[in-house]
Amino acid sequence: xxxxxxxxxxxxxxxxxxxxxxxxxxxxxxxxxxxxxxxxxxxxxxxxxxxxxxxxxxxxxxxxxxxxxxxxxxxxxxxxxxxxxxxxxxxxxxxxxxxxxxxxxxxxxxxxxxxxxxxxxxxxxxxxxxxxxxxxxxxxxxxxxxxxxxxxxxxxxxxxxxxxxxxxxxxxxxxxxxxxxxxxxxxxxxxxxxxxxxxxxxxxxxxxxxxx
Numbered sequence: 197x198x199x200x201x202x203x204x205x206x207x208x209x210x211x212x213x214x215x216x217x218x219x220x221x222x223x224x225x226x227x228x229x230x231x232x233x234x235x236x237x238x239x240x241x242x243x244x245x246x247x248x249x250x251x252x253x254x255x256x257x258x259x260x261x262x263x264x265x266x267x268x269x270x271x272x273x274x275x276x277x278x279x280x281x282x283x284x285x286x287x288x289x290x291x292x293x294x295x296x297x298x299x300x301x302x303x304x305x306x307x308x309x310x311x312x313x314x315x316x317x318x319x320x321x322x323x324x325x326x327x328x329x330x331x332x333x334x335x336x337x338x339x340x341x342x343x344x345x346x347x348x349x350x351x352x353x354x355x356x357x358x359x360x361x362x363x364x365x366x367x368x369x370x371x372x373x374x375x376x377x378x379x380x381x382x383x384x385x386x387x388x389x390x391x392x393x394x395x396x397x398x399x400x401x402x403x404x405x406x407x408x
Contacts, residue, residue, distance in 0.1 A: 220315070222391050239364065240364050249317060254326040270407065288389035
């Protein structure tokens with residue numbers, strides 16, 4: 197397979213994985229609808245930054261360490277489940293605070309970026325991707341492996357920015373509609389909370405299955 201075809205195949209695989217609904221997508225949409233487009237784009241930036249951190253950690257061998265010592269992977273899985281459940285519970289507890297979207301401190305770009313970054317770093321699926329799929333597209337040859345990894349990382353980041361950025365833009369446009377309907381804002385916030393807790397429960401179930 198030529199290098200050009202290899203890159204196109206990688207893009208198709210990454211596009212399919214990113215386009216599947218999951219925690220990252222829910223976080224971006226929730227941040228955009230409840231905090232506006234700036235909050236949504238800040239969430240996208242945090243997730244993309246987390247992707248680069250995954251790439252760097254993979255280059256340093258952290259992903260391989262997680263594979264060699266399963267208890268470390270289990271720890272990451274448990275931490276991600278707890279953190280996701282905490283965000284979901286925060287949304288469930290909210291009521292009138294969502295009538296005018298999220299409180300300014302909660303939906304500031306800095307806070308949203310940090311939450312998205314932590315969510316990305318605690319996402320075990322990202323480590324599985326770096327272990328199982330990413331290495332298959334690295335080819336020994338005249339081009340250094342670090343250059344190939346950087347190019348694949350750039351494709352991943354641009355795909356994330358494109359898909360999640362579009363969702364953030366669309367979700368931010370719906371924010372004004374939600375802002376005029378306090379009941380809908382509260383319902384949306386609690387729906388997001390239930391979704392995040394469900395994701396946390398699925399991660400916890402995966403942890404239990406791996407331990408048995």
